[in-house]
Amino acid sequence: MSKPIAVLGGGSFGTAVANLLASNNHPVIQWMRDEQQAQTMQVERKNPKYLQGVPLQDGVQPTSEIAEALACELIFVALPSTALRQVLTPYAEQLAGKGLISTTKGIEADSFLLMSQIIEQIVPKARVGVLSGPNLAKEVAAGALTATVIASEDQALCQQVQEVLHGSTFRVYASSDRYGVELGGALKNVYAIIAGMAAALGMGENTRSMLITRALAEMTRFAVRLGASPMTFLGLAGVGDLIVTCTSPKSRNYQVGYALGEGRSLEEAVQRLGEVAEGVNTLKVLKAKADELEVYMPLVSALHAILFEGQTLTKVIGSLMSGEPKTDVDFITVAGFS
Ligand SMILES: NC(=O)c1ccc[n+]([C@@H]2O[C@H](COP(=O)([O-])OP(=O)(O)OC[C@H]3O[C@@H](n4cnc5c(N)ncnc54)[C@H](OP(=O)(O)O)[C@@H]3O)[C@@H](O)[C@H]2O)c1
Numbered sequence: 075m076s077k078p079i080a081v082l083g084g085g086s087f088g089t090a091v092a093n094l095l096a097s098n099n100h101p102v103i104q105w106m107r108d109e110q111q112a113q114t115m116q117v118e119r120k121n122p123k124y125l126q127g128v129p130l131q132d133g134v135q136p137t138s139e140i141a142e143a144l145a146c147e148l149i150f151v152a153l154p155s156t157a158l159r160q161v162l163t164p165y166a167e168q169l170a171g172k173g174l175i176s177t178t179k180g181i182e183a184d185s186f187l188l189m190s191q192i193i194e195q196i197v198p199k200a201r202v203g204v205l206s207g208p209n210l211a212k213e214v215a216a217g218a219l220t221a222t223v224i225a226s227e228d229q230a231l232c233q234q235v236q237e238v239l240h241g242s243t244f245r246v247y248a249s250s251d252r253y254g255v256e257l258g259g260a261l262k263n264v265y266a267i268i269a270g271m272a273a274a275l276g277m278g279e280n281t282r283s284m285l286i287t288r289a290l291a292e293m294t295r296f297a298v299r300l301g302a303s304p305m306t307f308l309g310l311a312g313v314g315d316l317i318v319t320c321t322s323p324k325s326r327n328y329q330v331g332y333a334l335g336e337g338r339s340l341e342e343a344v345q346r347l348g349e350v351a352e353g354v355n356t357l358k359v360l361k362a363k364a365d366e367l368e369v370y371m372p373l374v375s376a377l378h379a380i381l382f383e384g385q386t387l388t389k390v391i392g393s394l395m396s397g398e399p400k401t402d403v404d405f406i407t408v409a410g411f412s
């Protein structure tokens with residue numbers, strides 16, 4: 075029997091990852107803060123709150139006792155970005171030396187730290203990795219053929235994660251560019267909101283394609299300014315995740331955008347969702363950082379103007395389309411590759 079592996083988080087992605095690990099014959103301790111939810115999952119062998127219709131694999135043990143999870147050597151963190159620091163900080167000493175893999179796609183307000191950087195700050199002696207890619211939880215859980223990226227400077231950790239997660243429906247690619255992989259996963263959520271809005275407004279496939287391509291240019295330009303490699307954005311955790319989130323009604327960020335496009339307020343759109351849509355928080359911190367670094371991000375500025383500056387959609391779309399003509403694939407030039 076192999077050693078147990080932990081998953082922190084009782085949401086849709088935590089449950090999907092727990093099931094993947096268990097289907098590879100690893101015993102899994104899945105921690106969630108809600109005792110009632112853990113009991114329901116233990117008895118009913120499913121997660122009706124976040125992942126309806128998906129049976130829980132036999133090897134998954136749901137618990138609200140975090141000590142059981144923290145005893146594991148390999149721990150996947152599937153918490154919202156607003157909760158990660160608060161959950162891990164009290165256990166910093168216990169976590170030293172453990173393999174901590176963040177699956178959380180967000181950026182901390184004020185610090186602009188990515189989740190694996192927060193983990194490093196809290197547990198400097200941890201072995202840190204990031205799992206990111208086009209991985210809609212519902213599809214992963216349903217066994218749709220899927221690929222992801224494990225990114226870490228620690229090659230042995232990448233290999234360990236590949237071994238435990240890789241299976242007949244889930245391919246795990248390795249990368250040493252943790253920062254680029256993690257940044258891609260966080261940034262794409264903002265553009266998924268815009269894509270959802272465009273869909274609700276009845277815009278066509280040309281529009282969607284323009285949005286995705288210019289989003290890629292914009293997020294790559296920003297990443298290059300922060301010192302990241304533009305090449306990572308051509309992979310699964312960049313353009314791969316951008317495509318799935320900007321085209322799928324299963325994406326929560328896309329759903330928030332769609333509700334906005336239907337004329338609902340941001341509060342209403344988020345409340346109706348009842349799950350995490352990281353793009354809303356990311357938009358605020360990203361706009362502030364882009365302004366500070368003077369990076370040209372017209373799509374981010376446009377969404378920010380609509381959601382937080384009281385500008386009308388019509389006016390914002392008008393000024394986006396009438397902006398000065400630009401050069402295609404400009405971020406390659408910025409990165410010095412032309
Ligand atoms: N879903 C996906 O398709 C997917 C795929 C890849 C990555 N991700 C990323 O994974 C992260 C988690 O997303 P998710 O989809 O699993 O979210 P989710 O389905 O909305 O579930 C969120 C989970 O976090 C828990 N939580 C919230 N605040 C907490 C706190 N302060 N302390 C402890 N637990 C807390 C919730 O518990 P309660 O029910 O008690 O509130 C719930 O179990 C996000 O960053 C997301 O971007 C998601």
Ligand SMILES: O=P(O)(O)OC[C@H](O)CO
Binds near residue numbers: 207210
């Ligand atoms: O449902 P979303 O919008 O949080 O997106 C889920 C994943 O990040 C897709 O890879």
